[in-house]
Amino acid sequence: xxxxxxxxxxxxxxxxxxxxxxxxxxxxxxxxxxxxxxxxxxxxxxxxxxxxxxxxxxxxxxxxxxxxxxxxxxxxxxxxxxxxxxxxxxxxxxxxxxxxxxxxxxxxxxxxxxxxxxxxxxxxxxxxxxxxxxxxxxxxxxxxxxxxxxxxxxxxxxxxxxxxxxxxxxxxxxxxxxxxxxxxxxxxxxxxxxxxxxxxxxxxxxxxxxxxxxxxxxxxxxxxxxxxxxxxxxxxxxxxxxxxxxxxxxxxxxxxxxxxxxxxxxxxxxxxxxxxxx
Amino acid sequence: xxxxxxxxxxxxxxxxxxxxxxxxxxxxxxxxxxxxxxxxxxxxxxxxxxxxxxxxxxxxxxxxxxxxxxxxxxxxxxxxxxxxxxxxxxxxxxxxxxxxxxxxxxxxxxxxxxxxxxxxxxxxxxxxxxxxxxxxxxxxxxxxxxxxxxxxxxxxxxxxxxxxxxxxxxxxxxxxxxxxxxxxxxxxxxxxxxxxxxxxxxxxxxxxxxxxxxxxxxxxxxxxxxxxxxxxxxxxxxxxxxxxxxxxxxxxxxxxxxxxxxxxxxxxxxxxxxxxxx
DNA sequence: GTCCAAATGGAATAAATCTTCCATATCGGG
DNA sequence: CCCGATATGGAAGATTTATTCCATTTGGAC
Numbered sequence: 001x002x003x004x005x006x007x008x009x010x011x012x013x014x015x016x017x018x019x020x021x022x023x024x025x026x027x028x029x030x031x032x033x034x035x036x037x038x039x040x041x042x043x044x045x046x047x048x049x050x051x052x053x054x055x056x057x058x059x060x061x062x063x064x065x066x067x068x069x070x071x072x073x074x075x076x077x078x079x080x081x082x083x084x085x086x087x088x089x090x091x092x093x094x095x096x097x098x099x100x101x102x103x104x105x106x107x108x109x110x111x112x113x114x115x116x117x118x119x120x121x122x123x124x125x126x127x128x129x130x131x132x133x134x135x136x137x138x139x140x141x142x143x144x145x146x147x148x149x150x151x152x153x154x155x156x157x158x159x160x161x162x163x164x165x166x167x168x169x170x171x172x173x174x175x176x177x178x179x180x181x182x183x184x185x186x187x188x189x190x191x192x193x194x195x196x197x198x199x200x201x202x203x204x205x206x207x208x209x210x211x212x213x214x215x216x217x218x219x220x221x222x223x224x225x226x227x228x229x230x231x232x233x234x235x236x237x238x239x240x241x242x243x244x245x246x247x248x249x250x251x252x253x254x255x256x257x258x259x260x261x262x263x264x265x266x267x268x269x270x271x272x273x274x275x276x277x278x
Numbered sequence: 279x280x281x282x283x284x285x286x287x288x289x290x291x292x293x294x295x296x297x298x299x300x301x302x303x304x305x306x307x308x309x310x311x312x313x314x315x316x317x318x319x320x321x322x323x324x325x326x327x328x329x330x331x332x333x334x335x336x337x338x339x340x341x342x343x344x345x346x347x348x349x350x351x352x353x354x355x356x357x358x359x360x361x362x363x364x365x366x367x368x369x370x371x372x373x374x375x376x377x378x379x380x381x382x383x384x385x386x387x388x389x390x391x392x393x394x395x396x397x398x399x400x401x402x403x404x405x406x407x408x409x410x411x412x413x414x415x416x417x418x419x420x421x422x423x424x425x426x427x428x429x430x431x432x433x434x435x436x437x438x439x440x441x442x443x444x445x446x447x448x449x450x451x452x453x454x455x456x457x458x459x460x461x462x463x464x465x466x467x468x469x470x471x472x473x474x475x476x477x478x479x480x481x482x483x484x485x486x487x488x489x490x491x492x493x494x495x496x497x498x499x500x501x502x503x504x505x506x507x508x509x510x511x512x513x514x515x516x517x518x519x520x521x522x523x524x525x526x527x528x529x530x531x532x533x534x535x536x537x538x539x540x541x542x543x544x545x546x547x548x549x550x551x552x553x554x555x556x
Numbered sequence: 557g558t559c560c561a562a563a564t565g566g567a568a569t570a571a572a573t574c575t576t577c578c579a580t581a582t583c584g585g586g
Numbered sequence: 587c588c589c590g591a592t593a594t595g596g597a598a599g600a601t602t603t604a605t606t607c608c609a610t611t612t613g614g615a616c
Contacts, residue, residue: 032563032564048327049327049363051602052603053604064605064606068564077604079571079603089327111417115540118539118543119536122535123401126397126400130393130397133393158446161440165436250546255542260533260534260535261400264396265392265393265395269389308592311593339594341574342575342595342597
């Protein structure tokens with residue numbers, strides 16, 4: 001009765017827990033079970049809508065081998081594993097078809113179908129963010145901001161929502177941070193002291209005020225992190241790290257979903273680093 | 279042999295074709311089959327991962343009734359219909375899931391894996407937004423704001439990013455809008471004049487300032503639209519329309535992805551309505 | 557090369573799920 | 587109110603799908 005490699009093991013309770021376990025045991029599996037693991041990793045989305053026969057054929061093994069694989073993962077069998085994927089699917093699948101028929105019925109400019117379009121654009125922006133994210137640059141940015149005395153944030157127009165949200169979040173996590181160019185401020189260079197750092201958020205077409213503030217800070221030796229929507233951002237040369245978050249458009253409009261997600265991640269990472277340092 | 283209402287009918291070959299047929303015959307179906315149609319329209323995404331027993335229970339009918347419903351749609355049975363949904367699902371290939379799990383693997387507290395988690399949460403928030411969005415309330419909100427003289431926006435703390443972004447967007451589209459409770463303002467009731475409308479954005483735990491401003495406005499007959507993260511928002515009774523955008527958390531943190539998406543949709547819808555009116 | 561433990565393939569069995577059938581109930585027209 | 591047509595519920599049967607079992611193969615240690 002070798003139900004799993006470790007007989008005391010329990011079944012994963014979520015897909016991400018499963019993937020974690022998969023990674024952990026991946027190297028230790030025998031050939032056929034390894035094929036299953038490999039196939040699963042690359043076709044994870046098929047599990048909810050396939051049979052063991054389908055999946056085992058895809059992996060190039062016998063159904064019984066796939067069965068043993070499920071048990072090695074800690075499940076009682078395939079059905080239990082599939083139930084996990086189906087549950088996750090039920091909860092989080094966009095109802096695109098419903099939306100399509102909504103469009104057919106209601107016409108293209110109903111606010112709800114507009115919202116569906118923006119939501120879809122948001123999905124794409126997030127996928128793109130994850131696929132193109134520069135890990136090194138993000139880690140670097142987190143380090144620099146964690147080492148800084150005060151974190152200065154600047155961003156105008158579309159970028160202001162990003163910095164204000166980040167300012168609030170950092171403040172709530174007791175990280176010293178100030179948002180610049182608000183409340184009728186014209187100049188705020190003097191508030192940026194040696195040992196501080198600046199995060200400049202600017203999207204095309206770039207606000208001259210933001211660029212100038214960042215450039216002056218860089219000239220004084222203040223480390224600058226830039227968050228923009230293209231790699232061709234004018235700050236690319238003065239910034240210690242350039243983070244890029246590109247948004248998909250709906251008509252001429254964009255929701256800064258990816259930028260906000262990236263900024264929030266950065267803020268949380270910075271706060272974590274600061275805490276672990278105290 | 280009454281396989282379907284029209285014996286010459288052929289099975290739909292895509293989900294949208296199916297929905298079209300569903301709309302066409304919806305009114306003509308007997309009671310139980312009507313229940314099936316209604317349930318299907320609202321839970322179309324469940325078909326791929328459910329059994330007839332599940333679906334018929336959901337619709338409140340016997341499995342045999344659901345069977346007859348499938349046949350009325352032109353399918354030979356449930357399995358044929360389900361195959362359609364499974365096929366469509368297999369094709370929608372989120373190729374980023376692989377990437378996402380790679381990121382997650384790279385250590386739990388690296389900024390990049392944090393970003394991956396937030397991105398994943400964002401996807402879920404958007405899916406949830408689309409699936410639970412109250413079309414009627416959104417359309418109502420757009421109407422009211424389009425009819426208003428000036429649109430007043432209020433939202434503090436986490437909600438401020440939403441209103442500031444919306445304020446910028448409305449302004450860019452030449453819609454009269456002002457953001458309240460900024461720049462050290464204490465009172466701003468007097469700026470809200472008859473014929474105007476107020477959009478209040480507030481998330482649990484609700485800012486008293488926002489609630490009070492909204493309540494006072496409502497008492498004066500100003501129409502109030504509320505945007506919140508639950509249907510239990512304290513403004514639910516005073517608001518003409520309550521919009522709900524719930525965000526998935528990562529640890530204790532949230533990115534207001536869904537709220538921002540909804541707010542942007544609303545702003546664009548309002549601007550469109552105003553333009554078509556001029 | 558031999559032996560043992562582990563892995564594998566394939567077929568037999570068990571379980572679940574789909575589908576049909578028919579007795580009963582409901583509805584509408586005359 | 588009666589009758590025929592249609593709709594319905596429930597359970598039995600057919601089919602698909604999951605799971606287990608075991609004979610055979612493989613791979614590695616000595």
